[in-house]
Amino acid sequence: MKKDNCTAILVGKDASLDGSTMIARDEDGYGGINEKLFVVNEARHYDENYISKYNGFQMHLKGDGCRWTASPTADESEGRWDEQGINEYNVAMSATETEATNPRCLGHDPLVKDGINEDSMVYLVLPFIKTAREGVKRLGQLIEKYGTGETNGIAFSDNKEVWYLETAAGHQWVAARVPDDSYAICPNIMVIQNIDFSDEDNFMYASTIRNFVDKYHLNPSQDGIFNFRDIFGTKDEADSYYNTPRTWYGQKLFNPSIEQDPTSQEMPFTRVPEKKISVEDVQKFLTSHYNGTQYDPMDTFASGNEKDQKKFRSIALDRNQESSILQIRNDVPKELAGIQWLNMGFYAYSPYVPFYTNINNTPQNYQVADHTVNPEESAYWLYKTLQVIVExxxxxxxxxxxxxxxxxxxxxxxxxxxxxxxxxxxxxxxxxxxxxxxxxxxxxxxxxxxxxxxxxxxxxxxxxxxxxxxxxxxx
Missing domain, CATH: 1.20.58 (Methane Monooxygenase Hydroxylase; Chain G, domain 1)
Structure with a gap:
């Protein structure tokens, strides 16, 4: 349903202009239409047999859950797709970046058709965690127990830490902490590199992953380094044109002095930015289309030829649905710390609207998005209509x-x-x-x-x- 679409950026607290942590992601979908809402889920006790309407995944969900925001799909006939939000403990979660595992690894640990997938992850994790680390551990345990039918990247943050978890094959996963002074760009490709299994402060991983890699001789490294991207990733020609240019452009914005090839498969997972990153900088990246380069498909000044303008997959494009910047601030009381900046429609035309997440409801027009185009009553359709007028x-x-x-x-x-x-x-x-x-x-x-x-x-x-x-x- 959301294969090969989204783009994410993660920012550590010392890399941001105001000391916030930020995890942000564009949620895209094929077909250009995927009606989205913005809602608040109340704190409650869960005791239910959860069944995914998307792929049939089942588990018994039990426990006390806290309040949390989400941006689900309006039509739940094919699953929840809560996507991203912040809970009452100021823990943020964004799921997911669709990725891919190479066939060699999949041959030894196939994807699980009815495993835990993107449509269910936020619902089964975000209400039950009080820190970003807890989020990584809970989701990791679910993946090991039930398996997953997709290769994905999932972001977690609180006011102190930012984490990125990537799944690989049916039951394997790793997670890396983004350094406080750094940022990461995450397109639809594996990005985590070297794993230090002795560094529990900065890495988490599946209990089986080292034995799995050793048993099936999956590590191509000559010196024994465990590079997750090299072991499990695809690194094919399509990645060089669909994925890596988005990393290149983000790193070009925040580290303009560094020269890189847009098609390089070796760009680093994280970098220290040359200047502090603001919310506006994150917005600029998430709404971009290679602005100022010959690859811009909407170039006002036509500095590139038609071939260059169609060469790489843009970030802002017709399949944009909703984009959220999940900001956890450190310069205000905790009751005010969480803000979800929400952009619906075509990101390059629409504004980001800031919503405090310590709330018990959302505006009515953000709770309506049925199949009938109704910009008067639906925020989603308002901004989709703006797209139709402008384009x-x-x-x-x-x-x-x-x-x-x-x-x-x-x-x-x-x-x-x-x-x-x-x-x-x-x-x-x-x-x-x-x-x-x-x-x-x-x-x-x-x-x-x-x-x-x-x-x-x-x-x-x-x-x-x-x-x-x-x-x-x-x-």
């Missing part, structure tokens, strides 16, 4: 779109400062209701800005129709 006249509208997105971001930043300040005056028992109300005010304002923009763009289009005829004075 045919991209070069005509892009400066107006960029100004609109900048205005929305400035408004969002000011709103966060305003809400943080007002929250200082409130008791803890009133904060959740207050933040819920403030989220709605923020979202409604940006919704109104979007509708005003769309009205203006439609009027411009009508006044610039190709089918015009001016009558003469004698008629």
């Amino acid at each position: 045919p006249r991209y070069h005509q509208y892009i400066y107006q779109i960029n100004n609109y997105r900048d205005e929305c971001q400035s408004f969002s930043v000011s709103r966060i400062s305003e809400i943080d300040e007002k929250a200082k005056e409130l008791s803890i028992d009133k904060l959740t209701s207050f933040l819920t109300e403030q989220n709605e005010i923020t979202a409604n304002k940006i919704t109104a800005k979007t509708k005003h923009l769309m009205s203006d763009l439609v009027r411009q289009a009508l006044n610039n129709s190709k089918y015009q005829f001016e009558r003469g004075d004698n008629l």
Whole structure:
């Protein structure tokens, strides 16, 4: 359902401008339509026989779960697909980056058709964890017990740590901690490299993985280094054009002094950025399409030829569904720390809307997205409609779109400062209701800005129709 689509970026707290941790991901899907919601799941006791509607995975789910946000698919007939969110302990989870395992490894540990897959992971993990490490351990244990039918990358974070877990074959997995001073770019390809099995602070892994690799002679290293990417990854020609250019562009943005080949299979998993990374920087990457290079398929100035512009898979493209930046802040009380920046539609045209996650509800138009196109009642369809209006006249509208997105971001930043300040005056028992109300005010304002923009763009289009005829004075 979401094969070979998404793009992620992970940022350690000392690499970010304000000391936040950030895990962020574009969720894409084939067909251009995959109606998405933004919801809050209440804290409750779980005691259920969970069955995935996507692949039939089953397990008995039992335990006390906390409150958590999610961006699920509106139509659950093919699974939940909760995708990404933040729980009440300020632990964030994003699942998943679809990846691939080479056939040699799959021959010895095949994927499990009814194993735990992307559609179920957030639901079965995020409500039950209090730290990012706990998230890695819980998901890892589920994969070892039940197997998985997919190769995936999954991100976890809290206010201290950022982790990336990658599955390989039916029951194998590793996880690496992103250094505090570093960032990672994760397209649809394995990215974790050398594993130090003696370093429990920075690595976790399946209990079977070393014996598995040794038993079947899977490690190609001449010096015994356990490079997860080299052992389990694909590293084929398709990766060089579909995946690695996205890593190249992200590292070009944050380490512009480093020269790399966009098709290189050897770019590092993490880098220390040359400058601190802000939320706006993360947004720029997640909404990018090789801007400023000859590979930009939407290049305003046509600096590249048509062949170059179609050479690499862009980040912003027609299959974009929703993008979330899960930010856990360290300069505010914990009750205000979690913010989920949400962008629906085509990311290059739509704004990111900031939602505090210590809430008990979301705006009504973020809870509606059925198969009927209804921009008046559905935030998803509002931004999808904006895409339809802009795309045919991209070069005509892009400066107006960029100004609109900048205005929305400035408004969002000011709103966060305003809400943080007002929250200082409130008791803890009133904060959740207050933040819920403030989220709605923020979202409604940006919704109104979007509708005003769309009205203006439609009027411009009508006044610039190709089918015009001016009558003469004698008629």
